[in-house]
Amino acid sequence: MNDLDEARRVLHIEAQSLLKMAEHLNSHFTQAVDMIIHCGGKVVVTGIGKSGIVGRKIASTLSSTGTPSIFLHPAESSHGDLGVLAKGDLVIAISYGGEAAELVPLLKYVARKNIPLIAMTGQQTSTLARSSQICLQVSITEEACPMGLAPTSSSTATLALGDALAMATLKRRGFRQEDFAEFHPAGSLGRRLTTRVRDVMHVGEALPLVSTHDSFSKVLTIMTSKEVRGVTGVIDTNGTLVGVITDGDIRRRLEQGQSLLTDSAQDIMSQSPKTIDCEELAEKALFLMQQFQIQILFAVDKNSERSSHPVGVLHLQDLLKIQVF
16 A cells, blocks of 8 residues: 555545544534533633643634633643633543543542533543533544554544534624634734725825816826826715726727827716725725726725715725735
8 A cells, every 4th residue: 555545544534533423413512512602711621642732722723713712731730730720611621532540630620619521532431421511422433543543533533523612602602703803813814804994095185086077187197196196086076986097098098099188087087986895804805806807996985974985095006015815
């Protein structure tokens, strides 16, 4: 068997383990979500060895999706870290065999303090399972390790079950994209989920605008003197955005053999310009630019009484500078 065959064998075994576990989910899973939702304190995840590594990831996922959670190392818990557990907390303990010696002192402690416990184990009759209020079975047919020794399928199944818990809890809470952004302010993800058009657009004196009857000379002056060059919006006597003029509009006018010297803004402009609400995410502005193959969007305030009046302008380069992509 070559390396690719071995890789496919491992992936097939682990995939089958996940499918089997999905088939065997029952009301205990819903009860576990109920316990997490109604937890008045924090969720404390614990486990030793590979189970501990998986537990750290589960705790991190819960925290980032609206459920305050930490990881507690069971060995360290017996040397003072049990103090992190408080009234109102909930413990999720992970052990595939359910007999990890390092968990025993912690299990006794949560029993004495009446702290609710969810077990994630492959052995329903184990010490861990019997100590829990809810036991979630991590059922696998076989480990992917050819010797049947290294935790492989069991670790993958446990991690996936933790993700399932976190996602079911997320949906039950009504956790939104905006909430997720609050916990991920750094990097491109944070920028995509928190930056709005109003944060990036050019406003006030930087906003290139002309009236419908302004001369071509005025149009050129505005297009070359503002922060965003090569474009101007065209407004009517009520201040409503009725058109836009870009370098491309001028070139097309020249290609038609038209004399621009006597033209007014309304003779040159493209009508029905694309706009975006200033409260929309900047990521949506990028999507619209890509969809319509344009580099400029004028922003309006749809919550204002003058919702058709331009309040800002956004260039593709503005989005590239803040790395919204």
